[in-house]
Amino acid sequence: MPDAIEIHPLTPDRWRDFTALFGPRGACAGCWCMFPRLPRAEWKRGQGVGNRRAMERLVRGGTVPGLIAYQDGVPIGWVAASPREDVVTLRRSRLFPPTGETGVWSISCFFVARAHRGRGLTVKLIRAATHWARARGARVVEGYPVEPAGDAMPATFAWTGLGSAFRRAGFRTAGRPSPRRSLVRRRA
Numbered sequence: 001m002p003d004a005i006e007i008h009p010l011t012p013d014r015w016r017d018f019t020a021l022f023g024p025r026g027a028c029a030g031c032w033c034m035f036p037r038l039p040r041a042e043w044k045r046g047q048g049v050g051n052r053r054a055m056e057r058l059v060r061g062g063t064v065p066g067l068i069a070y071q072d073g074v075p076i077g078w079v080a081a082s083p084r085e086d087v088v089t090l091r092r093s094r095l096f097p098p099t100g101e102t103g104v105w106s107i108s109c110f111f112v113a114r115a116h117r118g119r120g121l122t123v124k125l126i127r128a129a130t131h132w133a134r135a136r137g138a139r140v141v142e143g144y145p146v147e148p149a150g151d152a153m154p155a156t157f158a159w160t161g162l163g164s165a166f167r168r169a170g171f172r173t174a175g176r177p178s179p180r181r182s183l184v185r186r187r188a
Helices: 012-022 040-046 049-060 121-135 163-168
Strands: 005-009 066-071 074-083 104-112 140-143 172-178 181-187
Touching (some): 163 172
Antiparallel strands (some): 074 104
């Protein structure tokens, strides 16, 4: 992965870049990275245009839901990073239940353009998201990656990231709630 990668917060002036990266299908199945932010039924009803509009309302309303990576001015990757309490799917998660701890930020989703996968971009996104969260008061940053069992995994199933990428970015495994999922954490 070339060093000429720039990573910036998703702000209203970068909305077009986000939509260009996610394409007409919203990255995967019309998600628009709203799956972690909405109750499942609401997300399902909004698949496609509804989820795109929901994300656009967040961004235009001043919420910065994550960071976009660029190479030569072209958007090539995305990482969702926010305070843990903003990640609705974690509020009732059996695998990753809330602890009541304050100052915890979550890295909950990735999307990397097909031509840039497998080249270390996710590690750069994790490091940038950790730095960005720290600058906004995070004490701890955590992720919820998949842990493949040695077999190839389609990229769409690795939307929460791979454990190996988080570990390369300095995270440590804090729990293993299932054979293929882990909780990773790092002091911000």
